[in-house]
Structures are given as C-alpha cells and as structure tokens.
Amino acid sequence: MLSFVSFSHPTDHGSTHHHLPDTEDLLDVADFESSRSKLTCPGEIITSSQAFMRGHGTYVDKEDVIASVAGTVERVNKLVTVRAIRTRYNPEVGDLVVGRITEVQPRRWKVDANSRQDAILMLSSVNLPGGVQRRKLESDELQMRNFFEEGDLLVAEVQAFFSDGAMSLHTRSLKYGKLRNGQLVTVPPILVRRLKSHFISLPCGVDLILGLNGYIWVSKQVGDSDQGEEGFDAEAVYSNQNDDVDNATRTAISRVSNIIRVLADHFIPLTDTLLLEAYEWVIEQEGETKDLLGDAGEALVAAVSSRG
Structure with missing residues (x-):
C-alpha cells in the first residue's frame, strides 16, 4: 500500500x-x-x-x-x-490488458490499450470457428467485423512487440476475447499490481478483470465454460448482444466500480484481497451505492488503510 x-x-x-x-x-x-x-x-x-x-x-x-x-x-x-503516477502504460510480454478496437485493417485490428501507441491484434492471433489450429482463410478476412469491430472491448495478452515498439496481442485462450455485460473503469496503470491471476470473482456475483494497462472491466459473473477448444462457439463469444442483467447485479457492478474509483482517487494500489476487503466493508455499512463518491468514500479509504 x-x-x-x-x-x-x-x-x-x-x-x-x-x-x-x-x-x-x-x-x-x-x-x-x-x-x-x-x-x-x-x-x-x-x-x-x-x-x-x-x-x-x-x-x-x-x-x-x-x-x-x-x-x-x-x-x-x-x-x-x-x-x-500519471504516465502511459509500459507493456511487458505476458501482461494481461483490456483494450478497445479503434480500427479494422487487412488481417489485423488496431487496439487502444492505454499505451504510447495502438496495439495490434492479428487475425492469426484470435480464435476462429472450427478450432484454433486451422488456417485463416480469405473468407475469414472478409468477415473480420463479425469478430471485432470499432468500439468493441476485449481482454487479451501481450504476445510480442513489433519493430516500432507496438504491442502484438493474442486472444487464443477462451478466457480472452470480447467483453460484454459490464462497464469499464479507468485508473492509473501504476495502481494495478501484478497478481497471480487478474481474473477476480467477488461473492456478490461480479467478475473483475484487472488490466495492467489501467483498464478494469467490471461485469456480471459468468460460469466457467466446460467446452474445449474444439467446442468453440464463435456466435456466443463474438456476440454484440448483452445478456439480461438483473437489478441486484447492476447495483453490485455499480458499487464495485465506485469502490475502484474511490481507491484510485486516493492512489491506493489495487489487489484482489484489498478489493474484497473494501467490498465487505461497504456491505457492512449498508449505505447507498452513490454515497461512496462522498463521505462514505473517505470512510472506506480510512478503513482500508487502517487494515493495511
């Protein structure tokens, strides 16, 4: 801390x-x-x-x-x-990042990853229908916007760097890909610590993805997929349609997002244990979600700091 x-x-x-x-x-x-x-x-x-x-x-x-x-x-x-404190994200190979598609180009997508320049996601670096190992065809290139289009959010891993320093991303794991059913919270990248896992599930039915680039995805909790790579469902993974999110989950997403904003405003590093403690403290107070952005937020910071 x-x-x-x-x-x-x-x-x-x-x-x-x-x-x-x-x-x-x-x-x-x-x-x-x-x-x-x-x-x-x-x-x-x-x-x-x-x-x-x-x-x-x-x-x-x-x-x-x-x-x-x-x-x-x-x-x-x-x-x-x-x-x-206020600086652009400095990527390393293996980093987990959350980004937004800014442009669709031949055989590649450009991705805003909060770095000094846009990252690159090659068509050959994503999962496509029919299995990961198959060759990318000309028909796949013509359908690139069916997978990712401008404005889409995604989670990916830094694979390598091009000669100009741009990040090369990949989404070959079923944990990676398009993001839905949630909202994006932006914090200074320096506040996101390197953890064993940047995928966090809170008991309130909310999933967190802590991107090392300072982009954090707060979303409805989804169950682990039992399908293997061969059972890859492209229609579900690349869908632009959000699922139904009940009011309780919406409230939990807003509460967790406000907790992150309050901690970031006070330059408190974000870890899985800290976020869980902060959420439990907020639940104990039984206050309104919007109160976190006021005096309740100051009390939260004081409580979390005292525990640290």
Whole structure:
C-alpha cells in the first residue's frame, strides 16, 4: 500500500542547494524493504547519493538523490527510481490488458490499450470457428467485423512487440476475447499490481478483470465454460448482444466500480484481497451505492488503510 514520507525542505528558497536532512529522514535499505513503494513529490530528498544510484525520475544535487516527478519510489538493488503516477502504460510480454478496437485493417485490428501507441491484434492471433489450429482463410478476412469491430472491448495478452515498439496481442485462450455485460473503469496503470491471476470473482456475483494497462472491466459473473477448444462457439463469444442483467447485479457492478474509483482517487494500489476487503466493508455499512463518491468514500479509504 502507498504511504506518504515526509522529508525536510531547504529553508533558503533563493539557493538551489538542498541541505542535508537528518539521518532518520533519509530512506535506507530497511525503509525500502518495509514498504513496497512510497509516494513522493518533485524536489523531495529520497536518499543519499553515496548509498544509492539515481534512476529515472530522480536527479542528484550535492550528496542527495532527489525526486524530479511525483510518483512511487522503487528500488532494485542499489538503483532508486521514481515511477510517475500519471504516465502511459509500459507493456511487458505476458501482461494481461483490456483494450478497445479503434480500427479494422487487412488481417489485423488496431487496439487502444492505454499505451504510447495502438496495439495490434492479428487475425492469426484470435480464435476462429472450427478450432484454433486451422488456417485463416480469405473468407475469414472478409468477415473480420463479425469478430471485432470499432468500439468493441476485449481482454487479451501481450504476445510480442513489433519493430516500432507496438504491442502484438493474442486472444487464443477462451478466457480472452470480447467483453460484454459490464462497464469499464479507468485508473492509473501504476495502481494495478501484478497478481497471480487478474481474473477476480467477488461473492456478490461480479467478475473483475484487472488490466495492467489501467483498464478494469467490471461485469456480471459468468460460469466457467466446460467446452474445449474444439467446442468453440464463435456466435456466443463474438456476440454484440448483452445478456439480461438483473437489478441486484447492476447495483453490485455499480458499487464495485465506485469502490475502484474511490481507491484510485486516493492512489491506493489495487489487489484482489484489498478489493474484497473494501467490498465487505461497504456491505457492512449498508449505505447507498452513490454515497461512496462522498463521505462514505473517505470512510472506506480510512478503513482500508487502517487494515493495511
């Protein structure tokens, strides 16, 4: 969980020299080990340049490593960096992402994945009727908009990178593909932690997909498909029609979405256990869903922070 660290500030505003803070104000190895990440602001002294090396988001003045951006302080061995809070998603192979189709091109789709440039989903990287292993035919290319069209949301995995740095995605697992029966919530990518599974099912009948790119899908819970790849039902998987969602599930989806927005507004990292605790706390309060965006949201943050 993010925590705030107070540092001493120079008293002479006319000088660029930063005075040496007390020893206890500096971050040492124990500080880094005790907290996964700490939030800092531009100009704050992070640690001593004699003990650590400066990385991205920092600079050295005299004997100090100083933050140049607002973000979370992270350490790898002796290298100290600051990851900016407001930044584009920096993808890695194997990442789970949620995206939106922006353009249909020959044999490929362009996907907005909240990165520096649109990702690419090749026709050869999706499941098609008749089994995954079959060759893609010219008829498949002519029917590409029957699978994905502009505006469709999907969940996919980062497969590789093209020479220009664009992500290459794939949806070859039955867990991936078009998204329906829910709503999209956008948070800073830095707040989505890497978990063992980014598919989360809450006891209220709501499924969550935590995209590492900061796009989170909150939807009606669906049962696991017992069909194998050979039993792939393209009509159901690529359907544009939402299922019937009862009022209780709609309320639960709205409640979970508001919980995510409140936690993100307070820069609290999102994990499966944290979201479950937050939802249980909200249920105990028996308040209205819309109240979460007011005083109830502040109380939620205080409750979750105290448990952490």
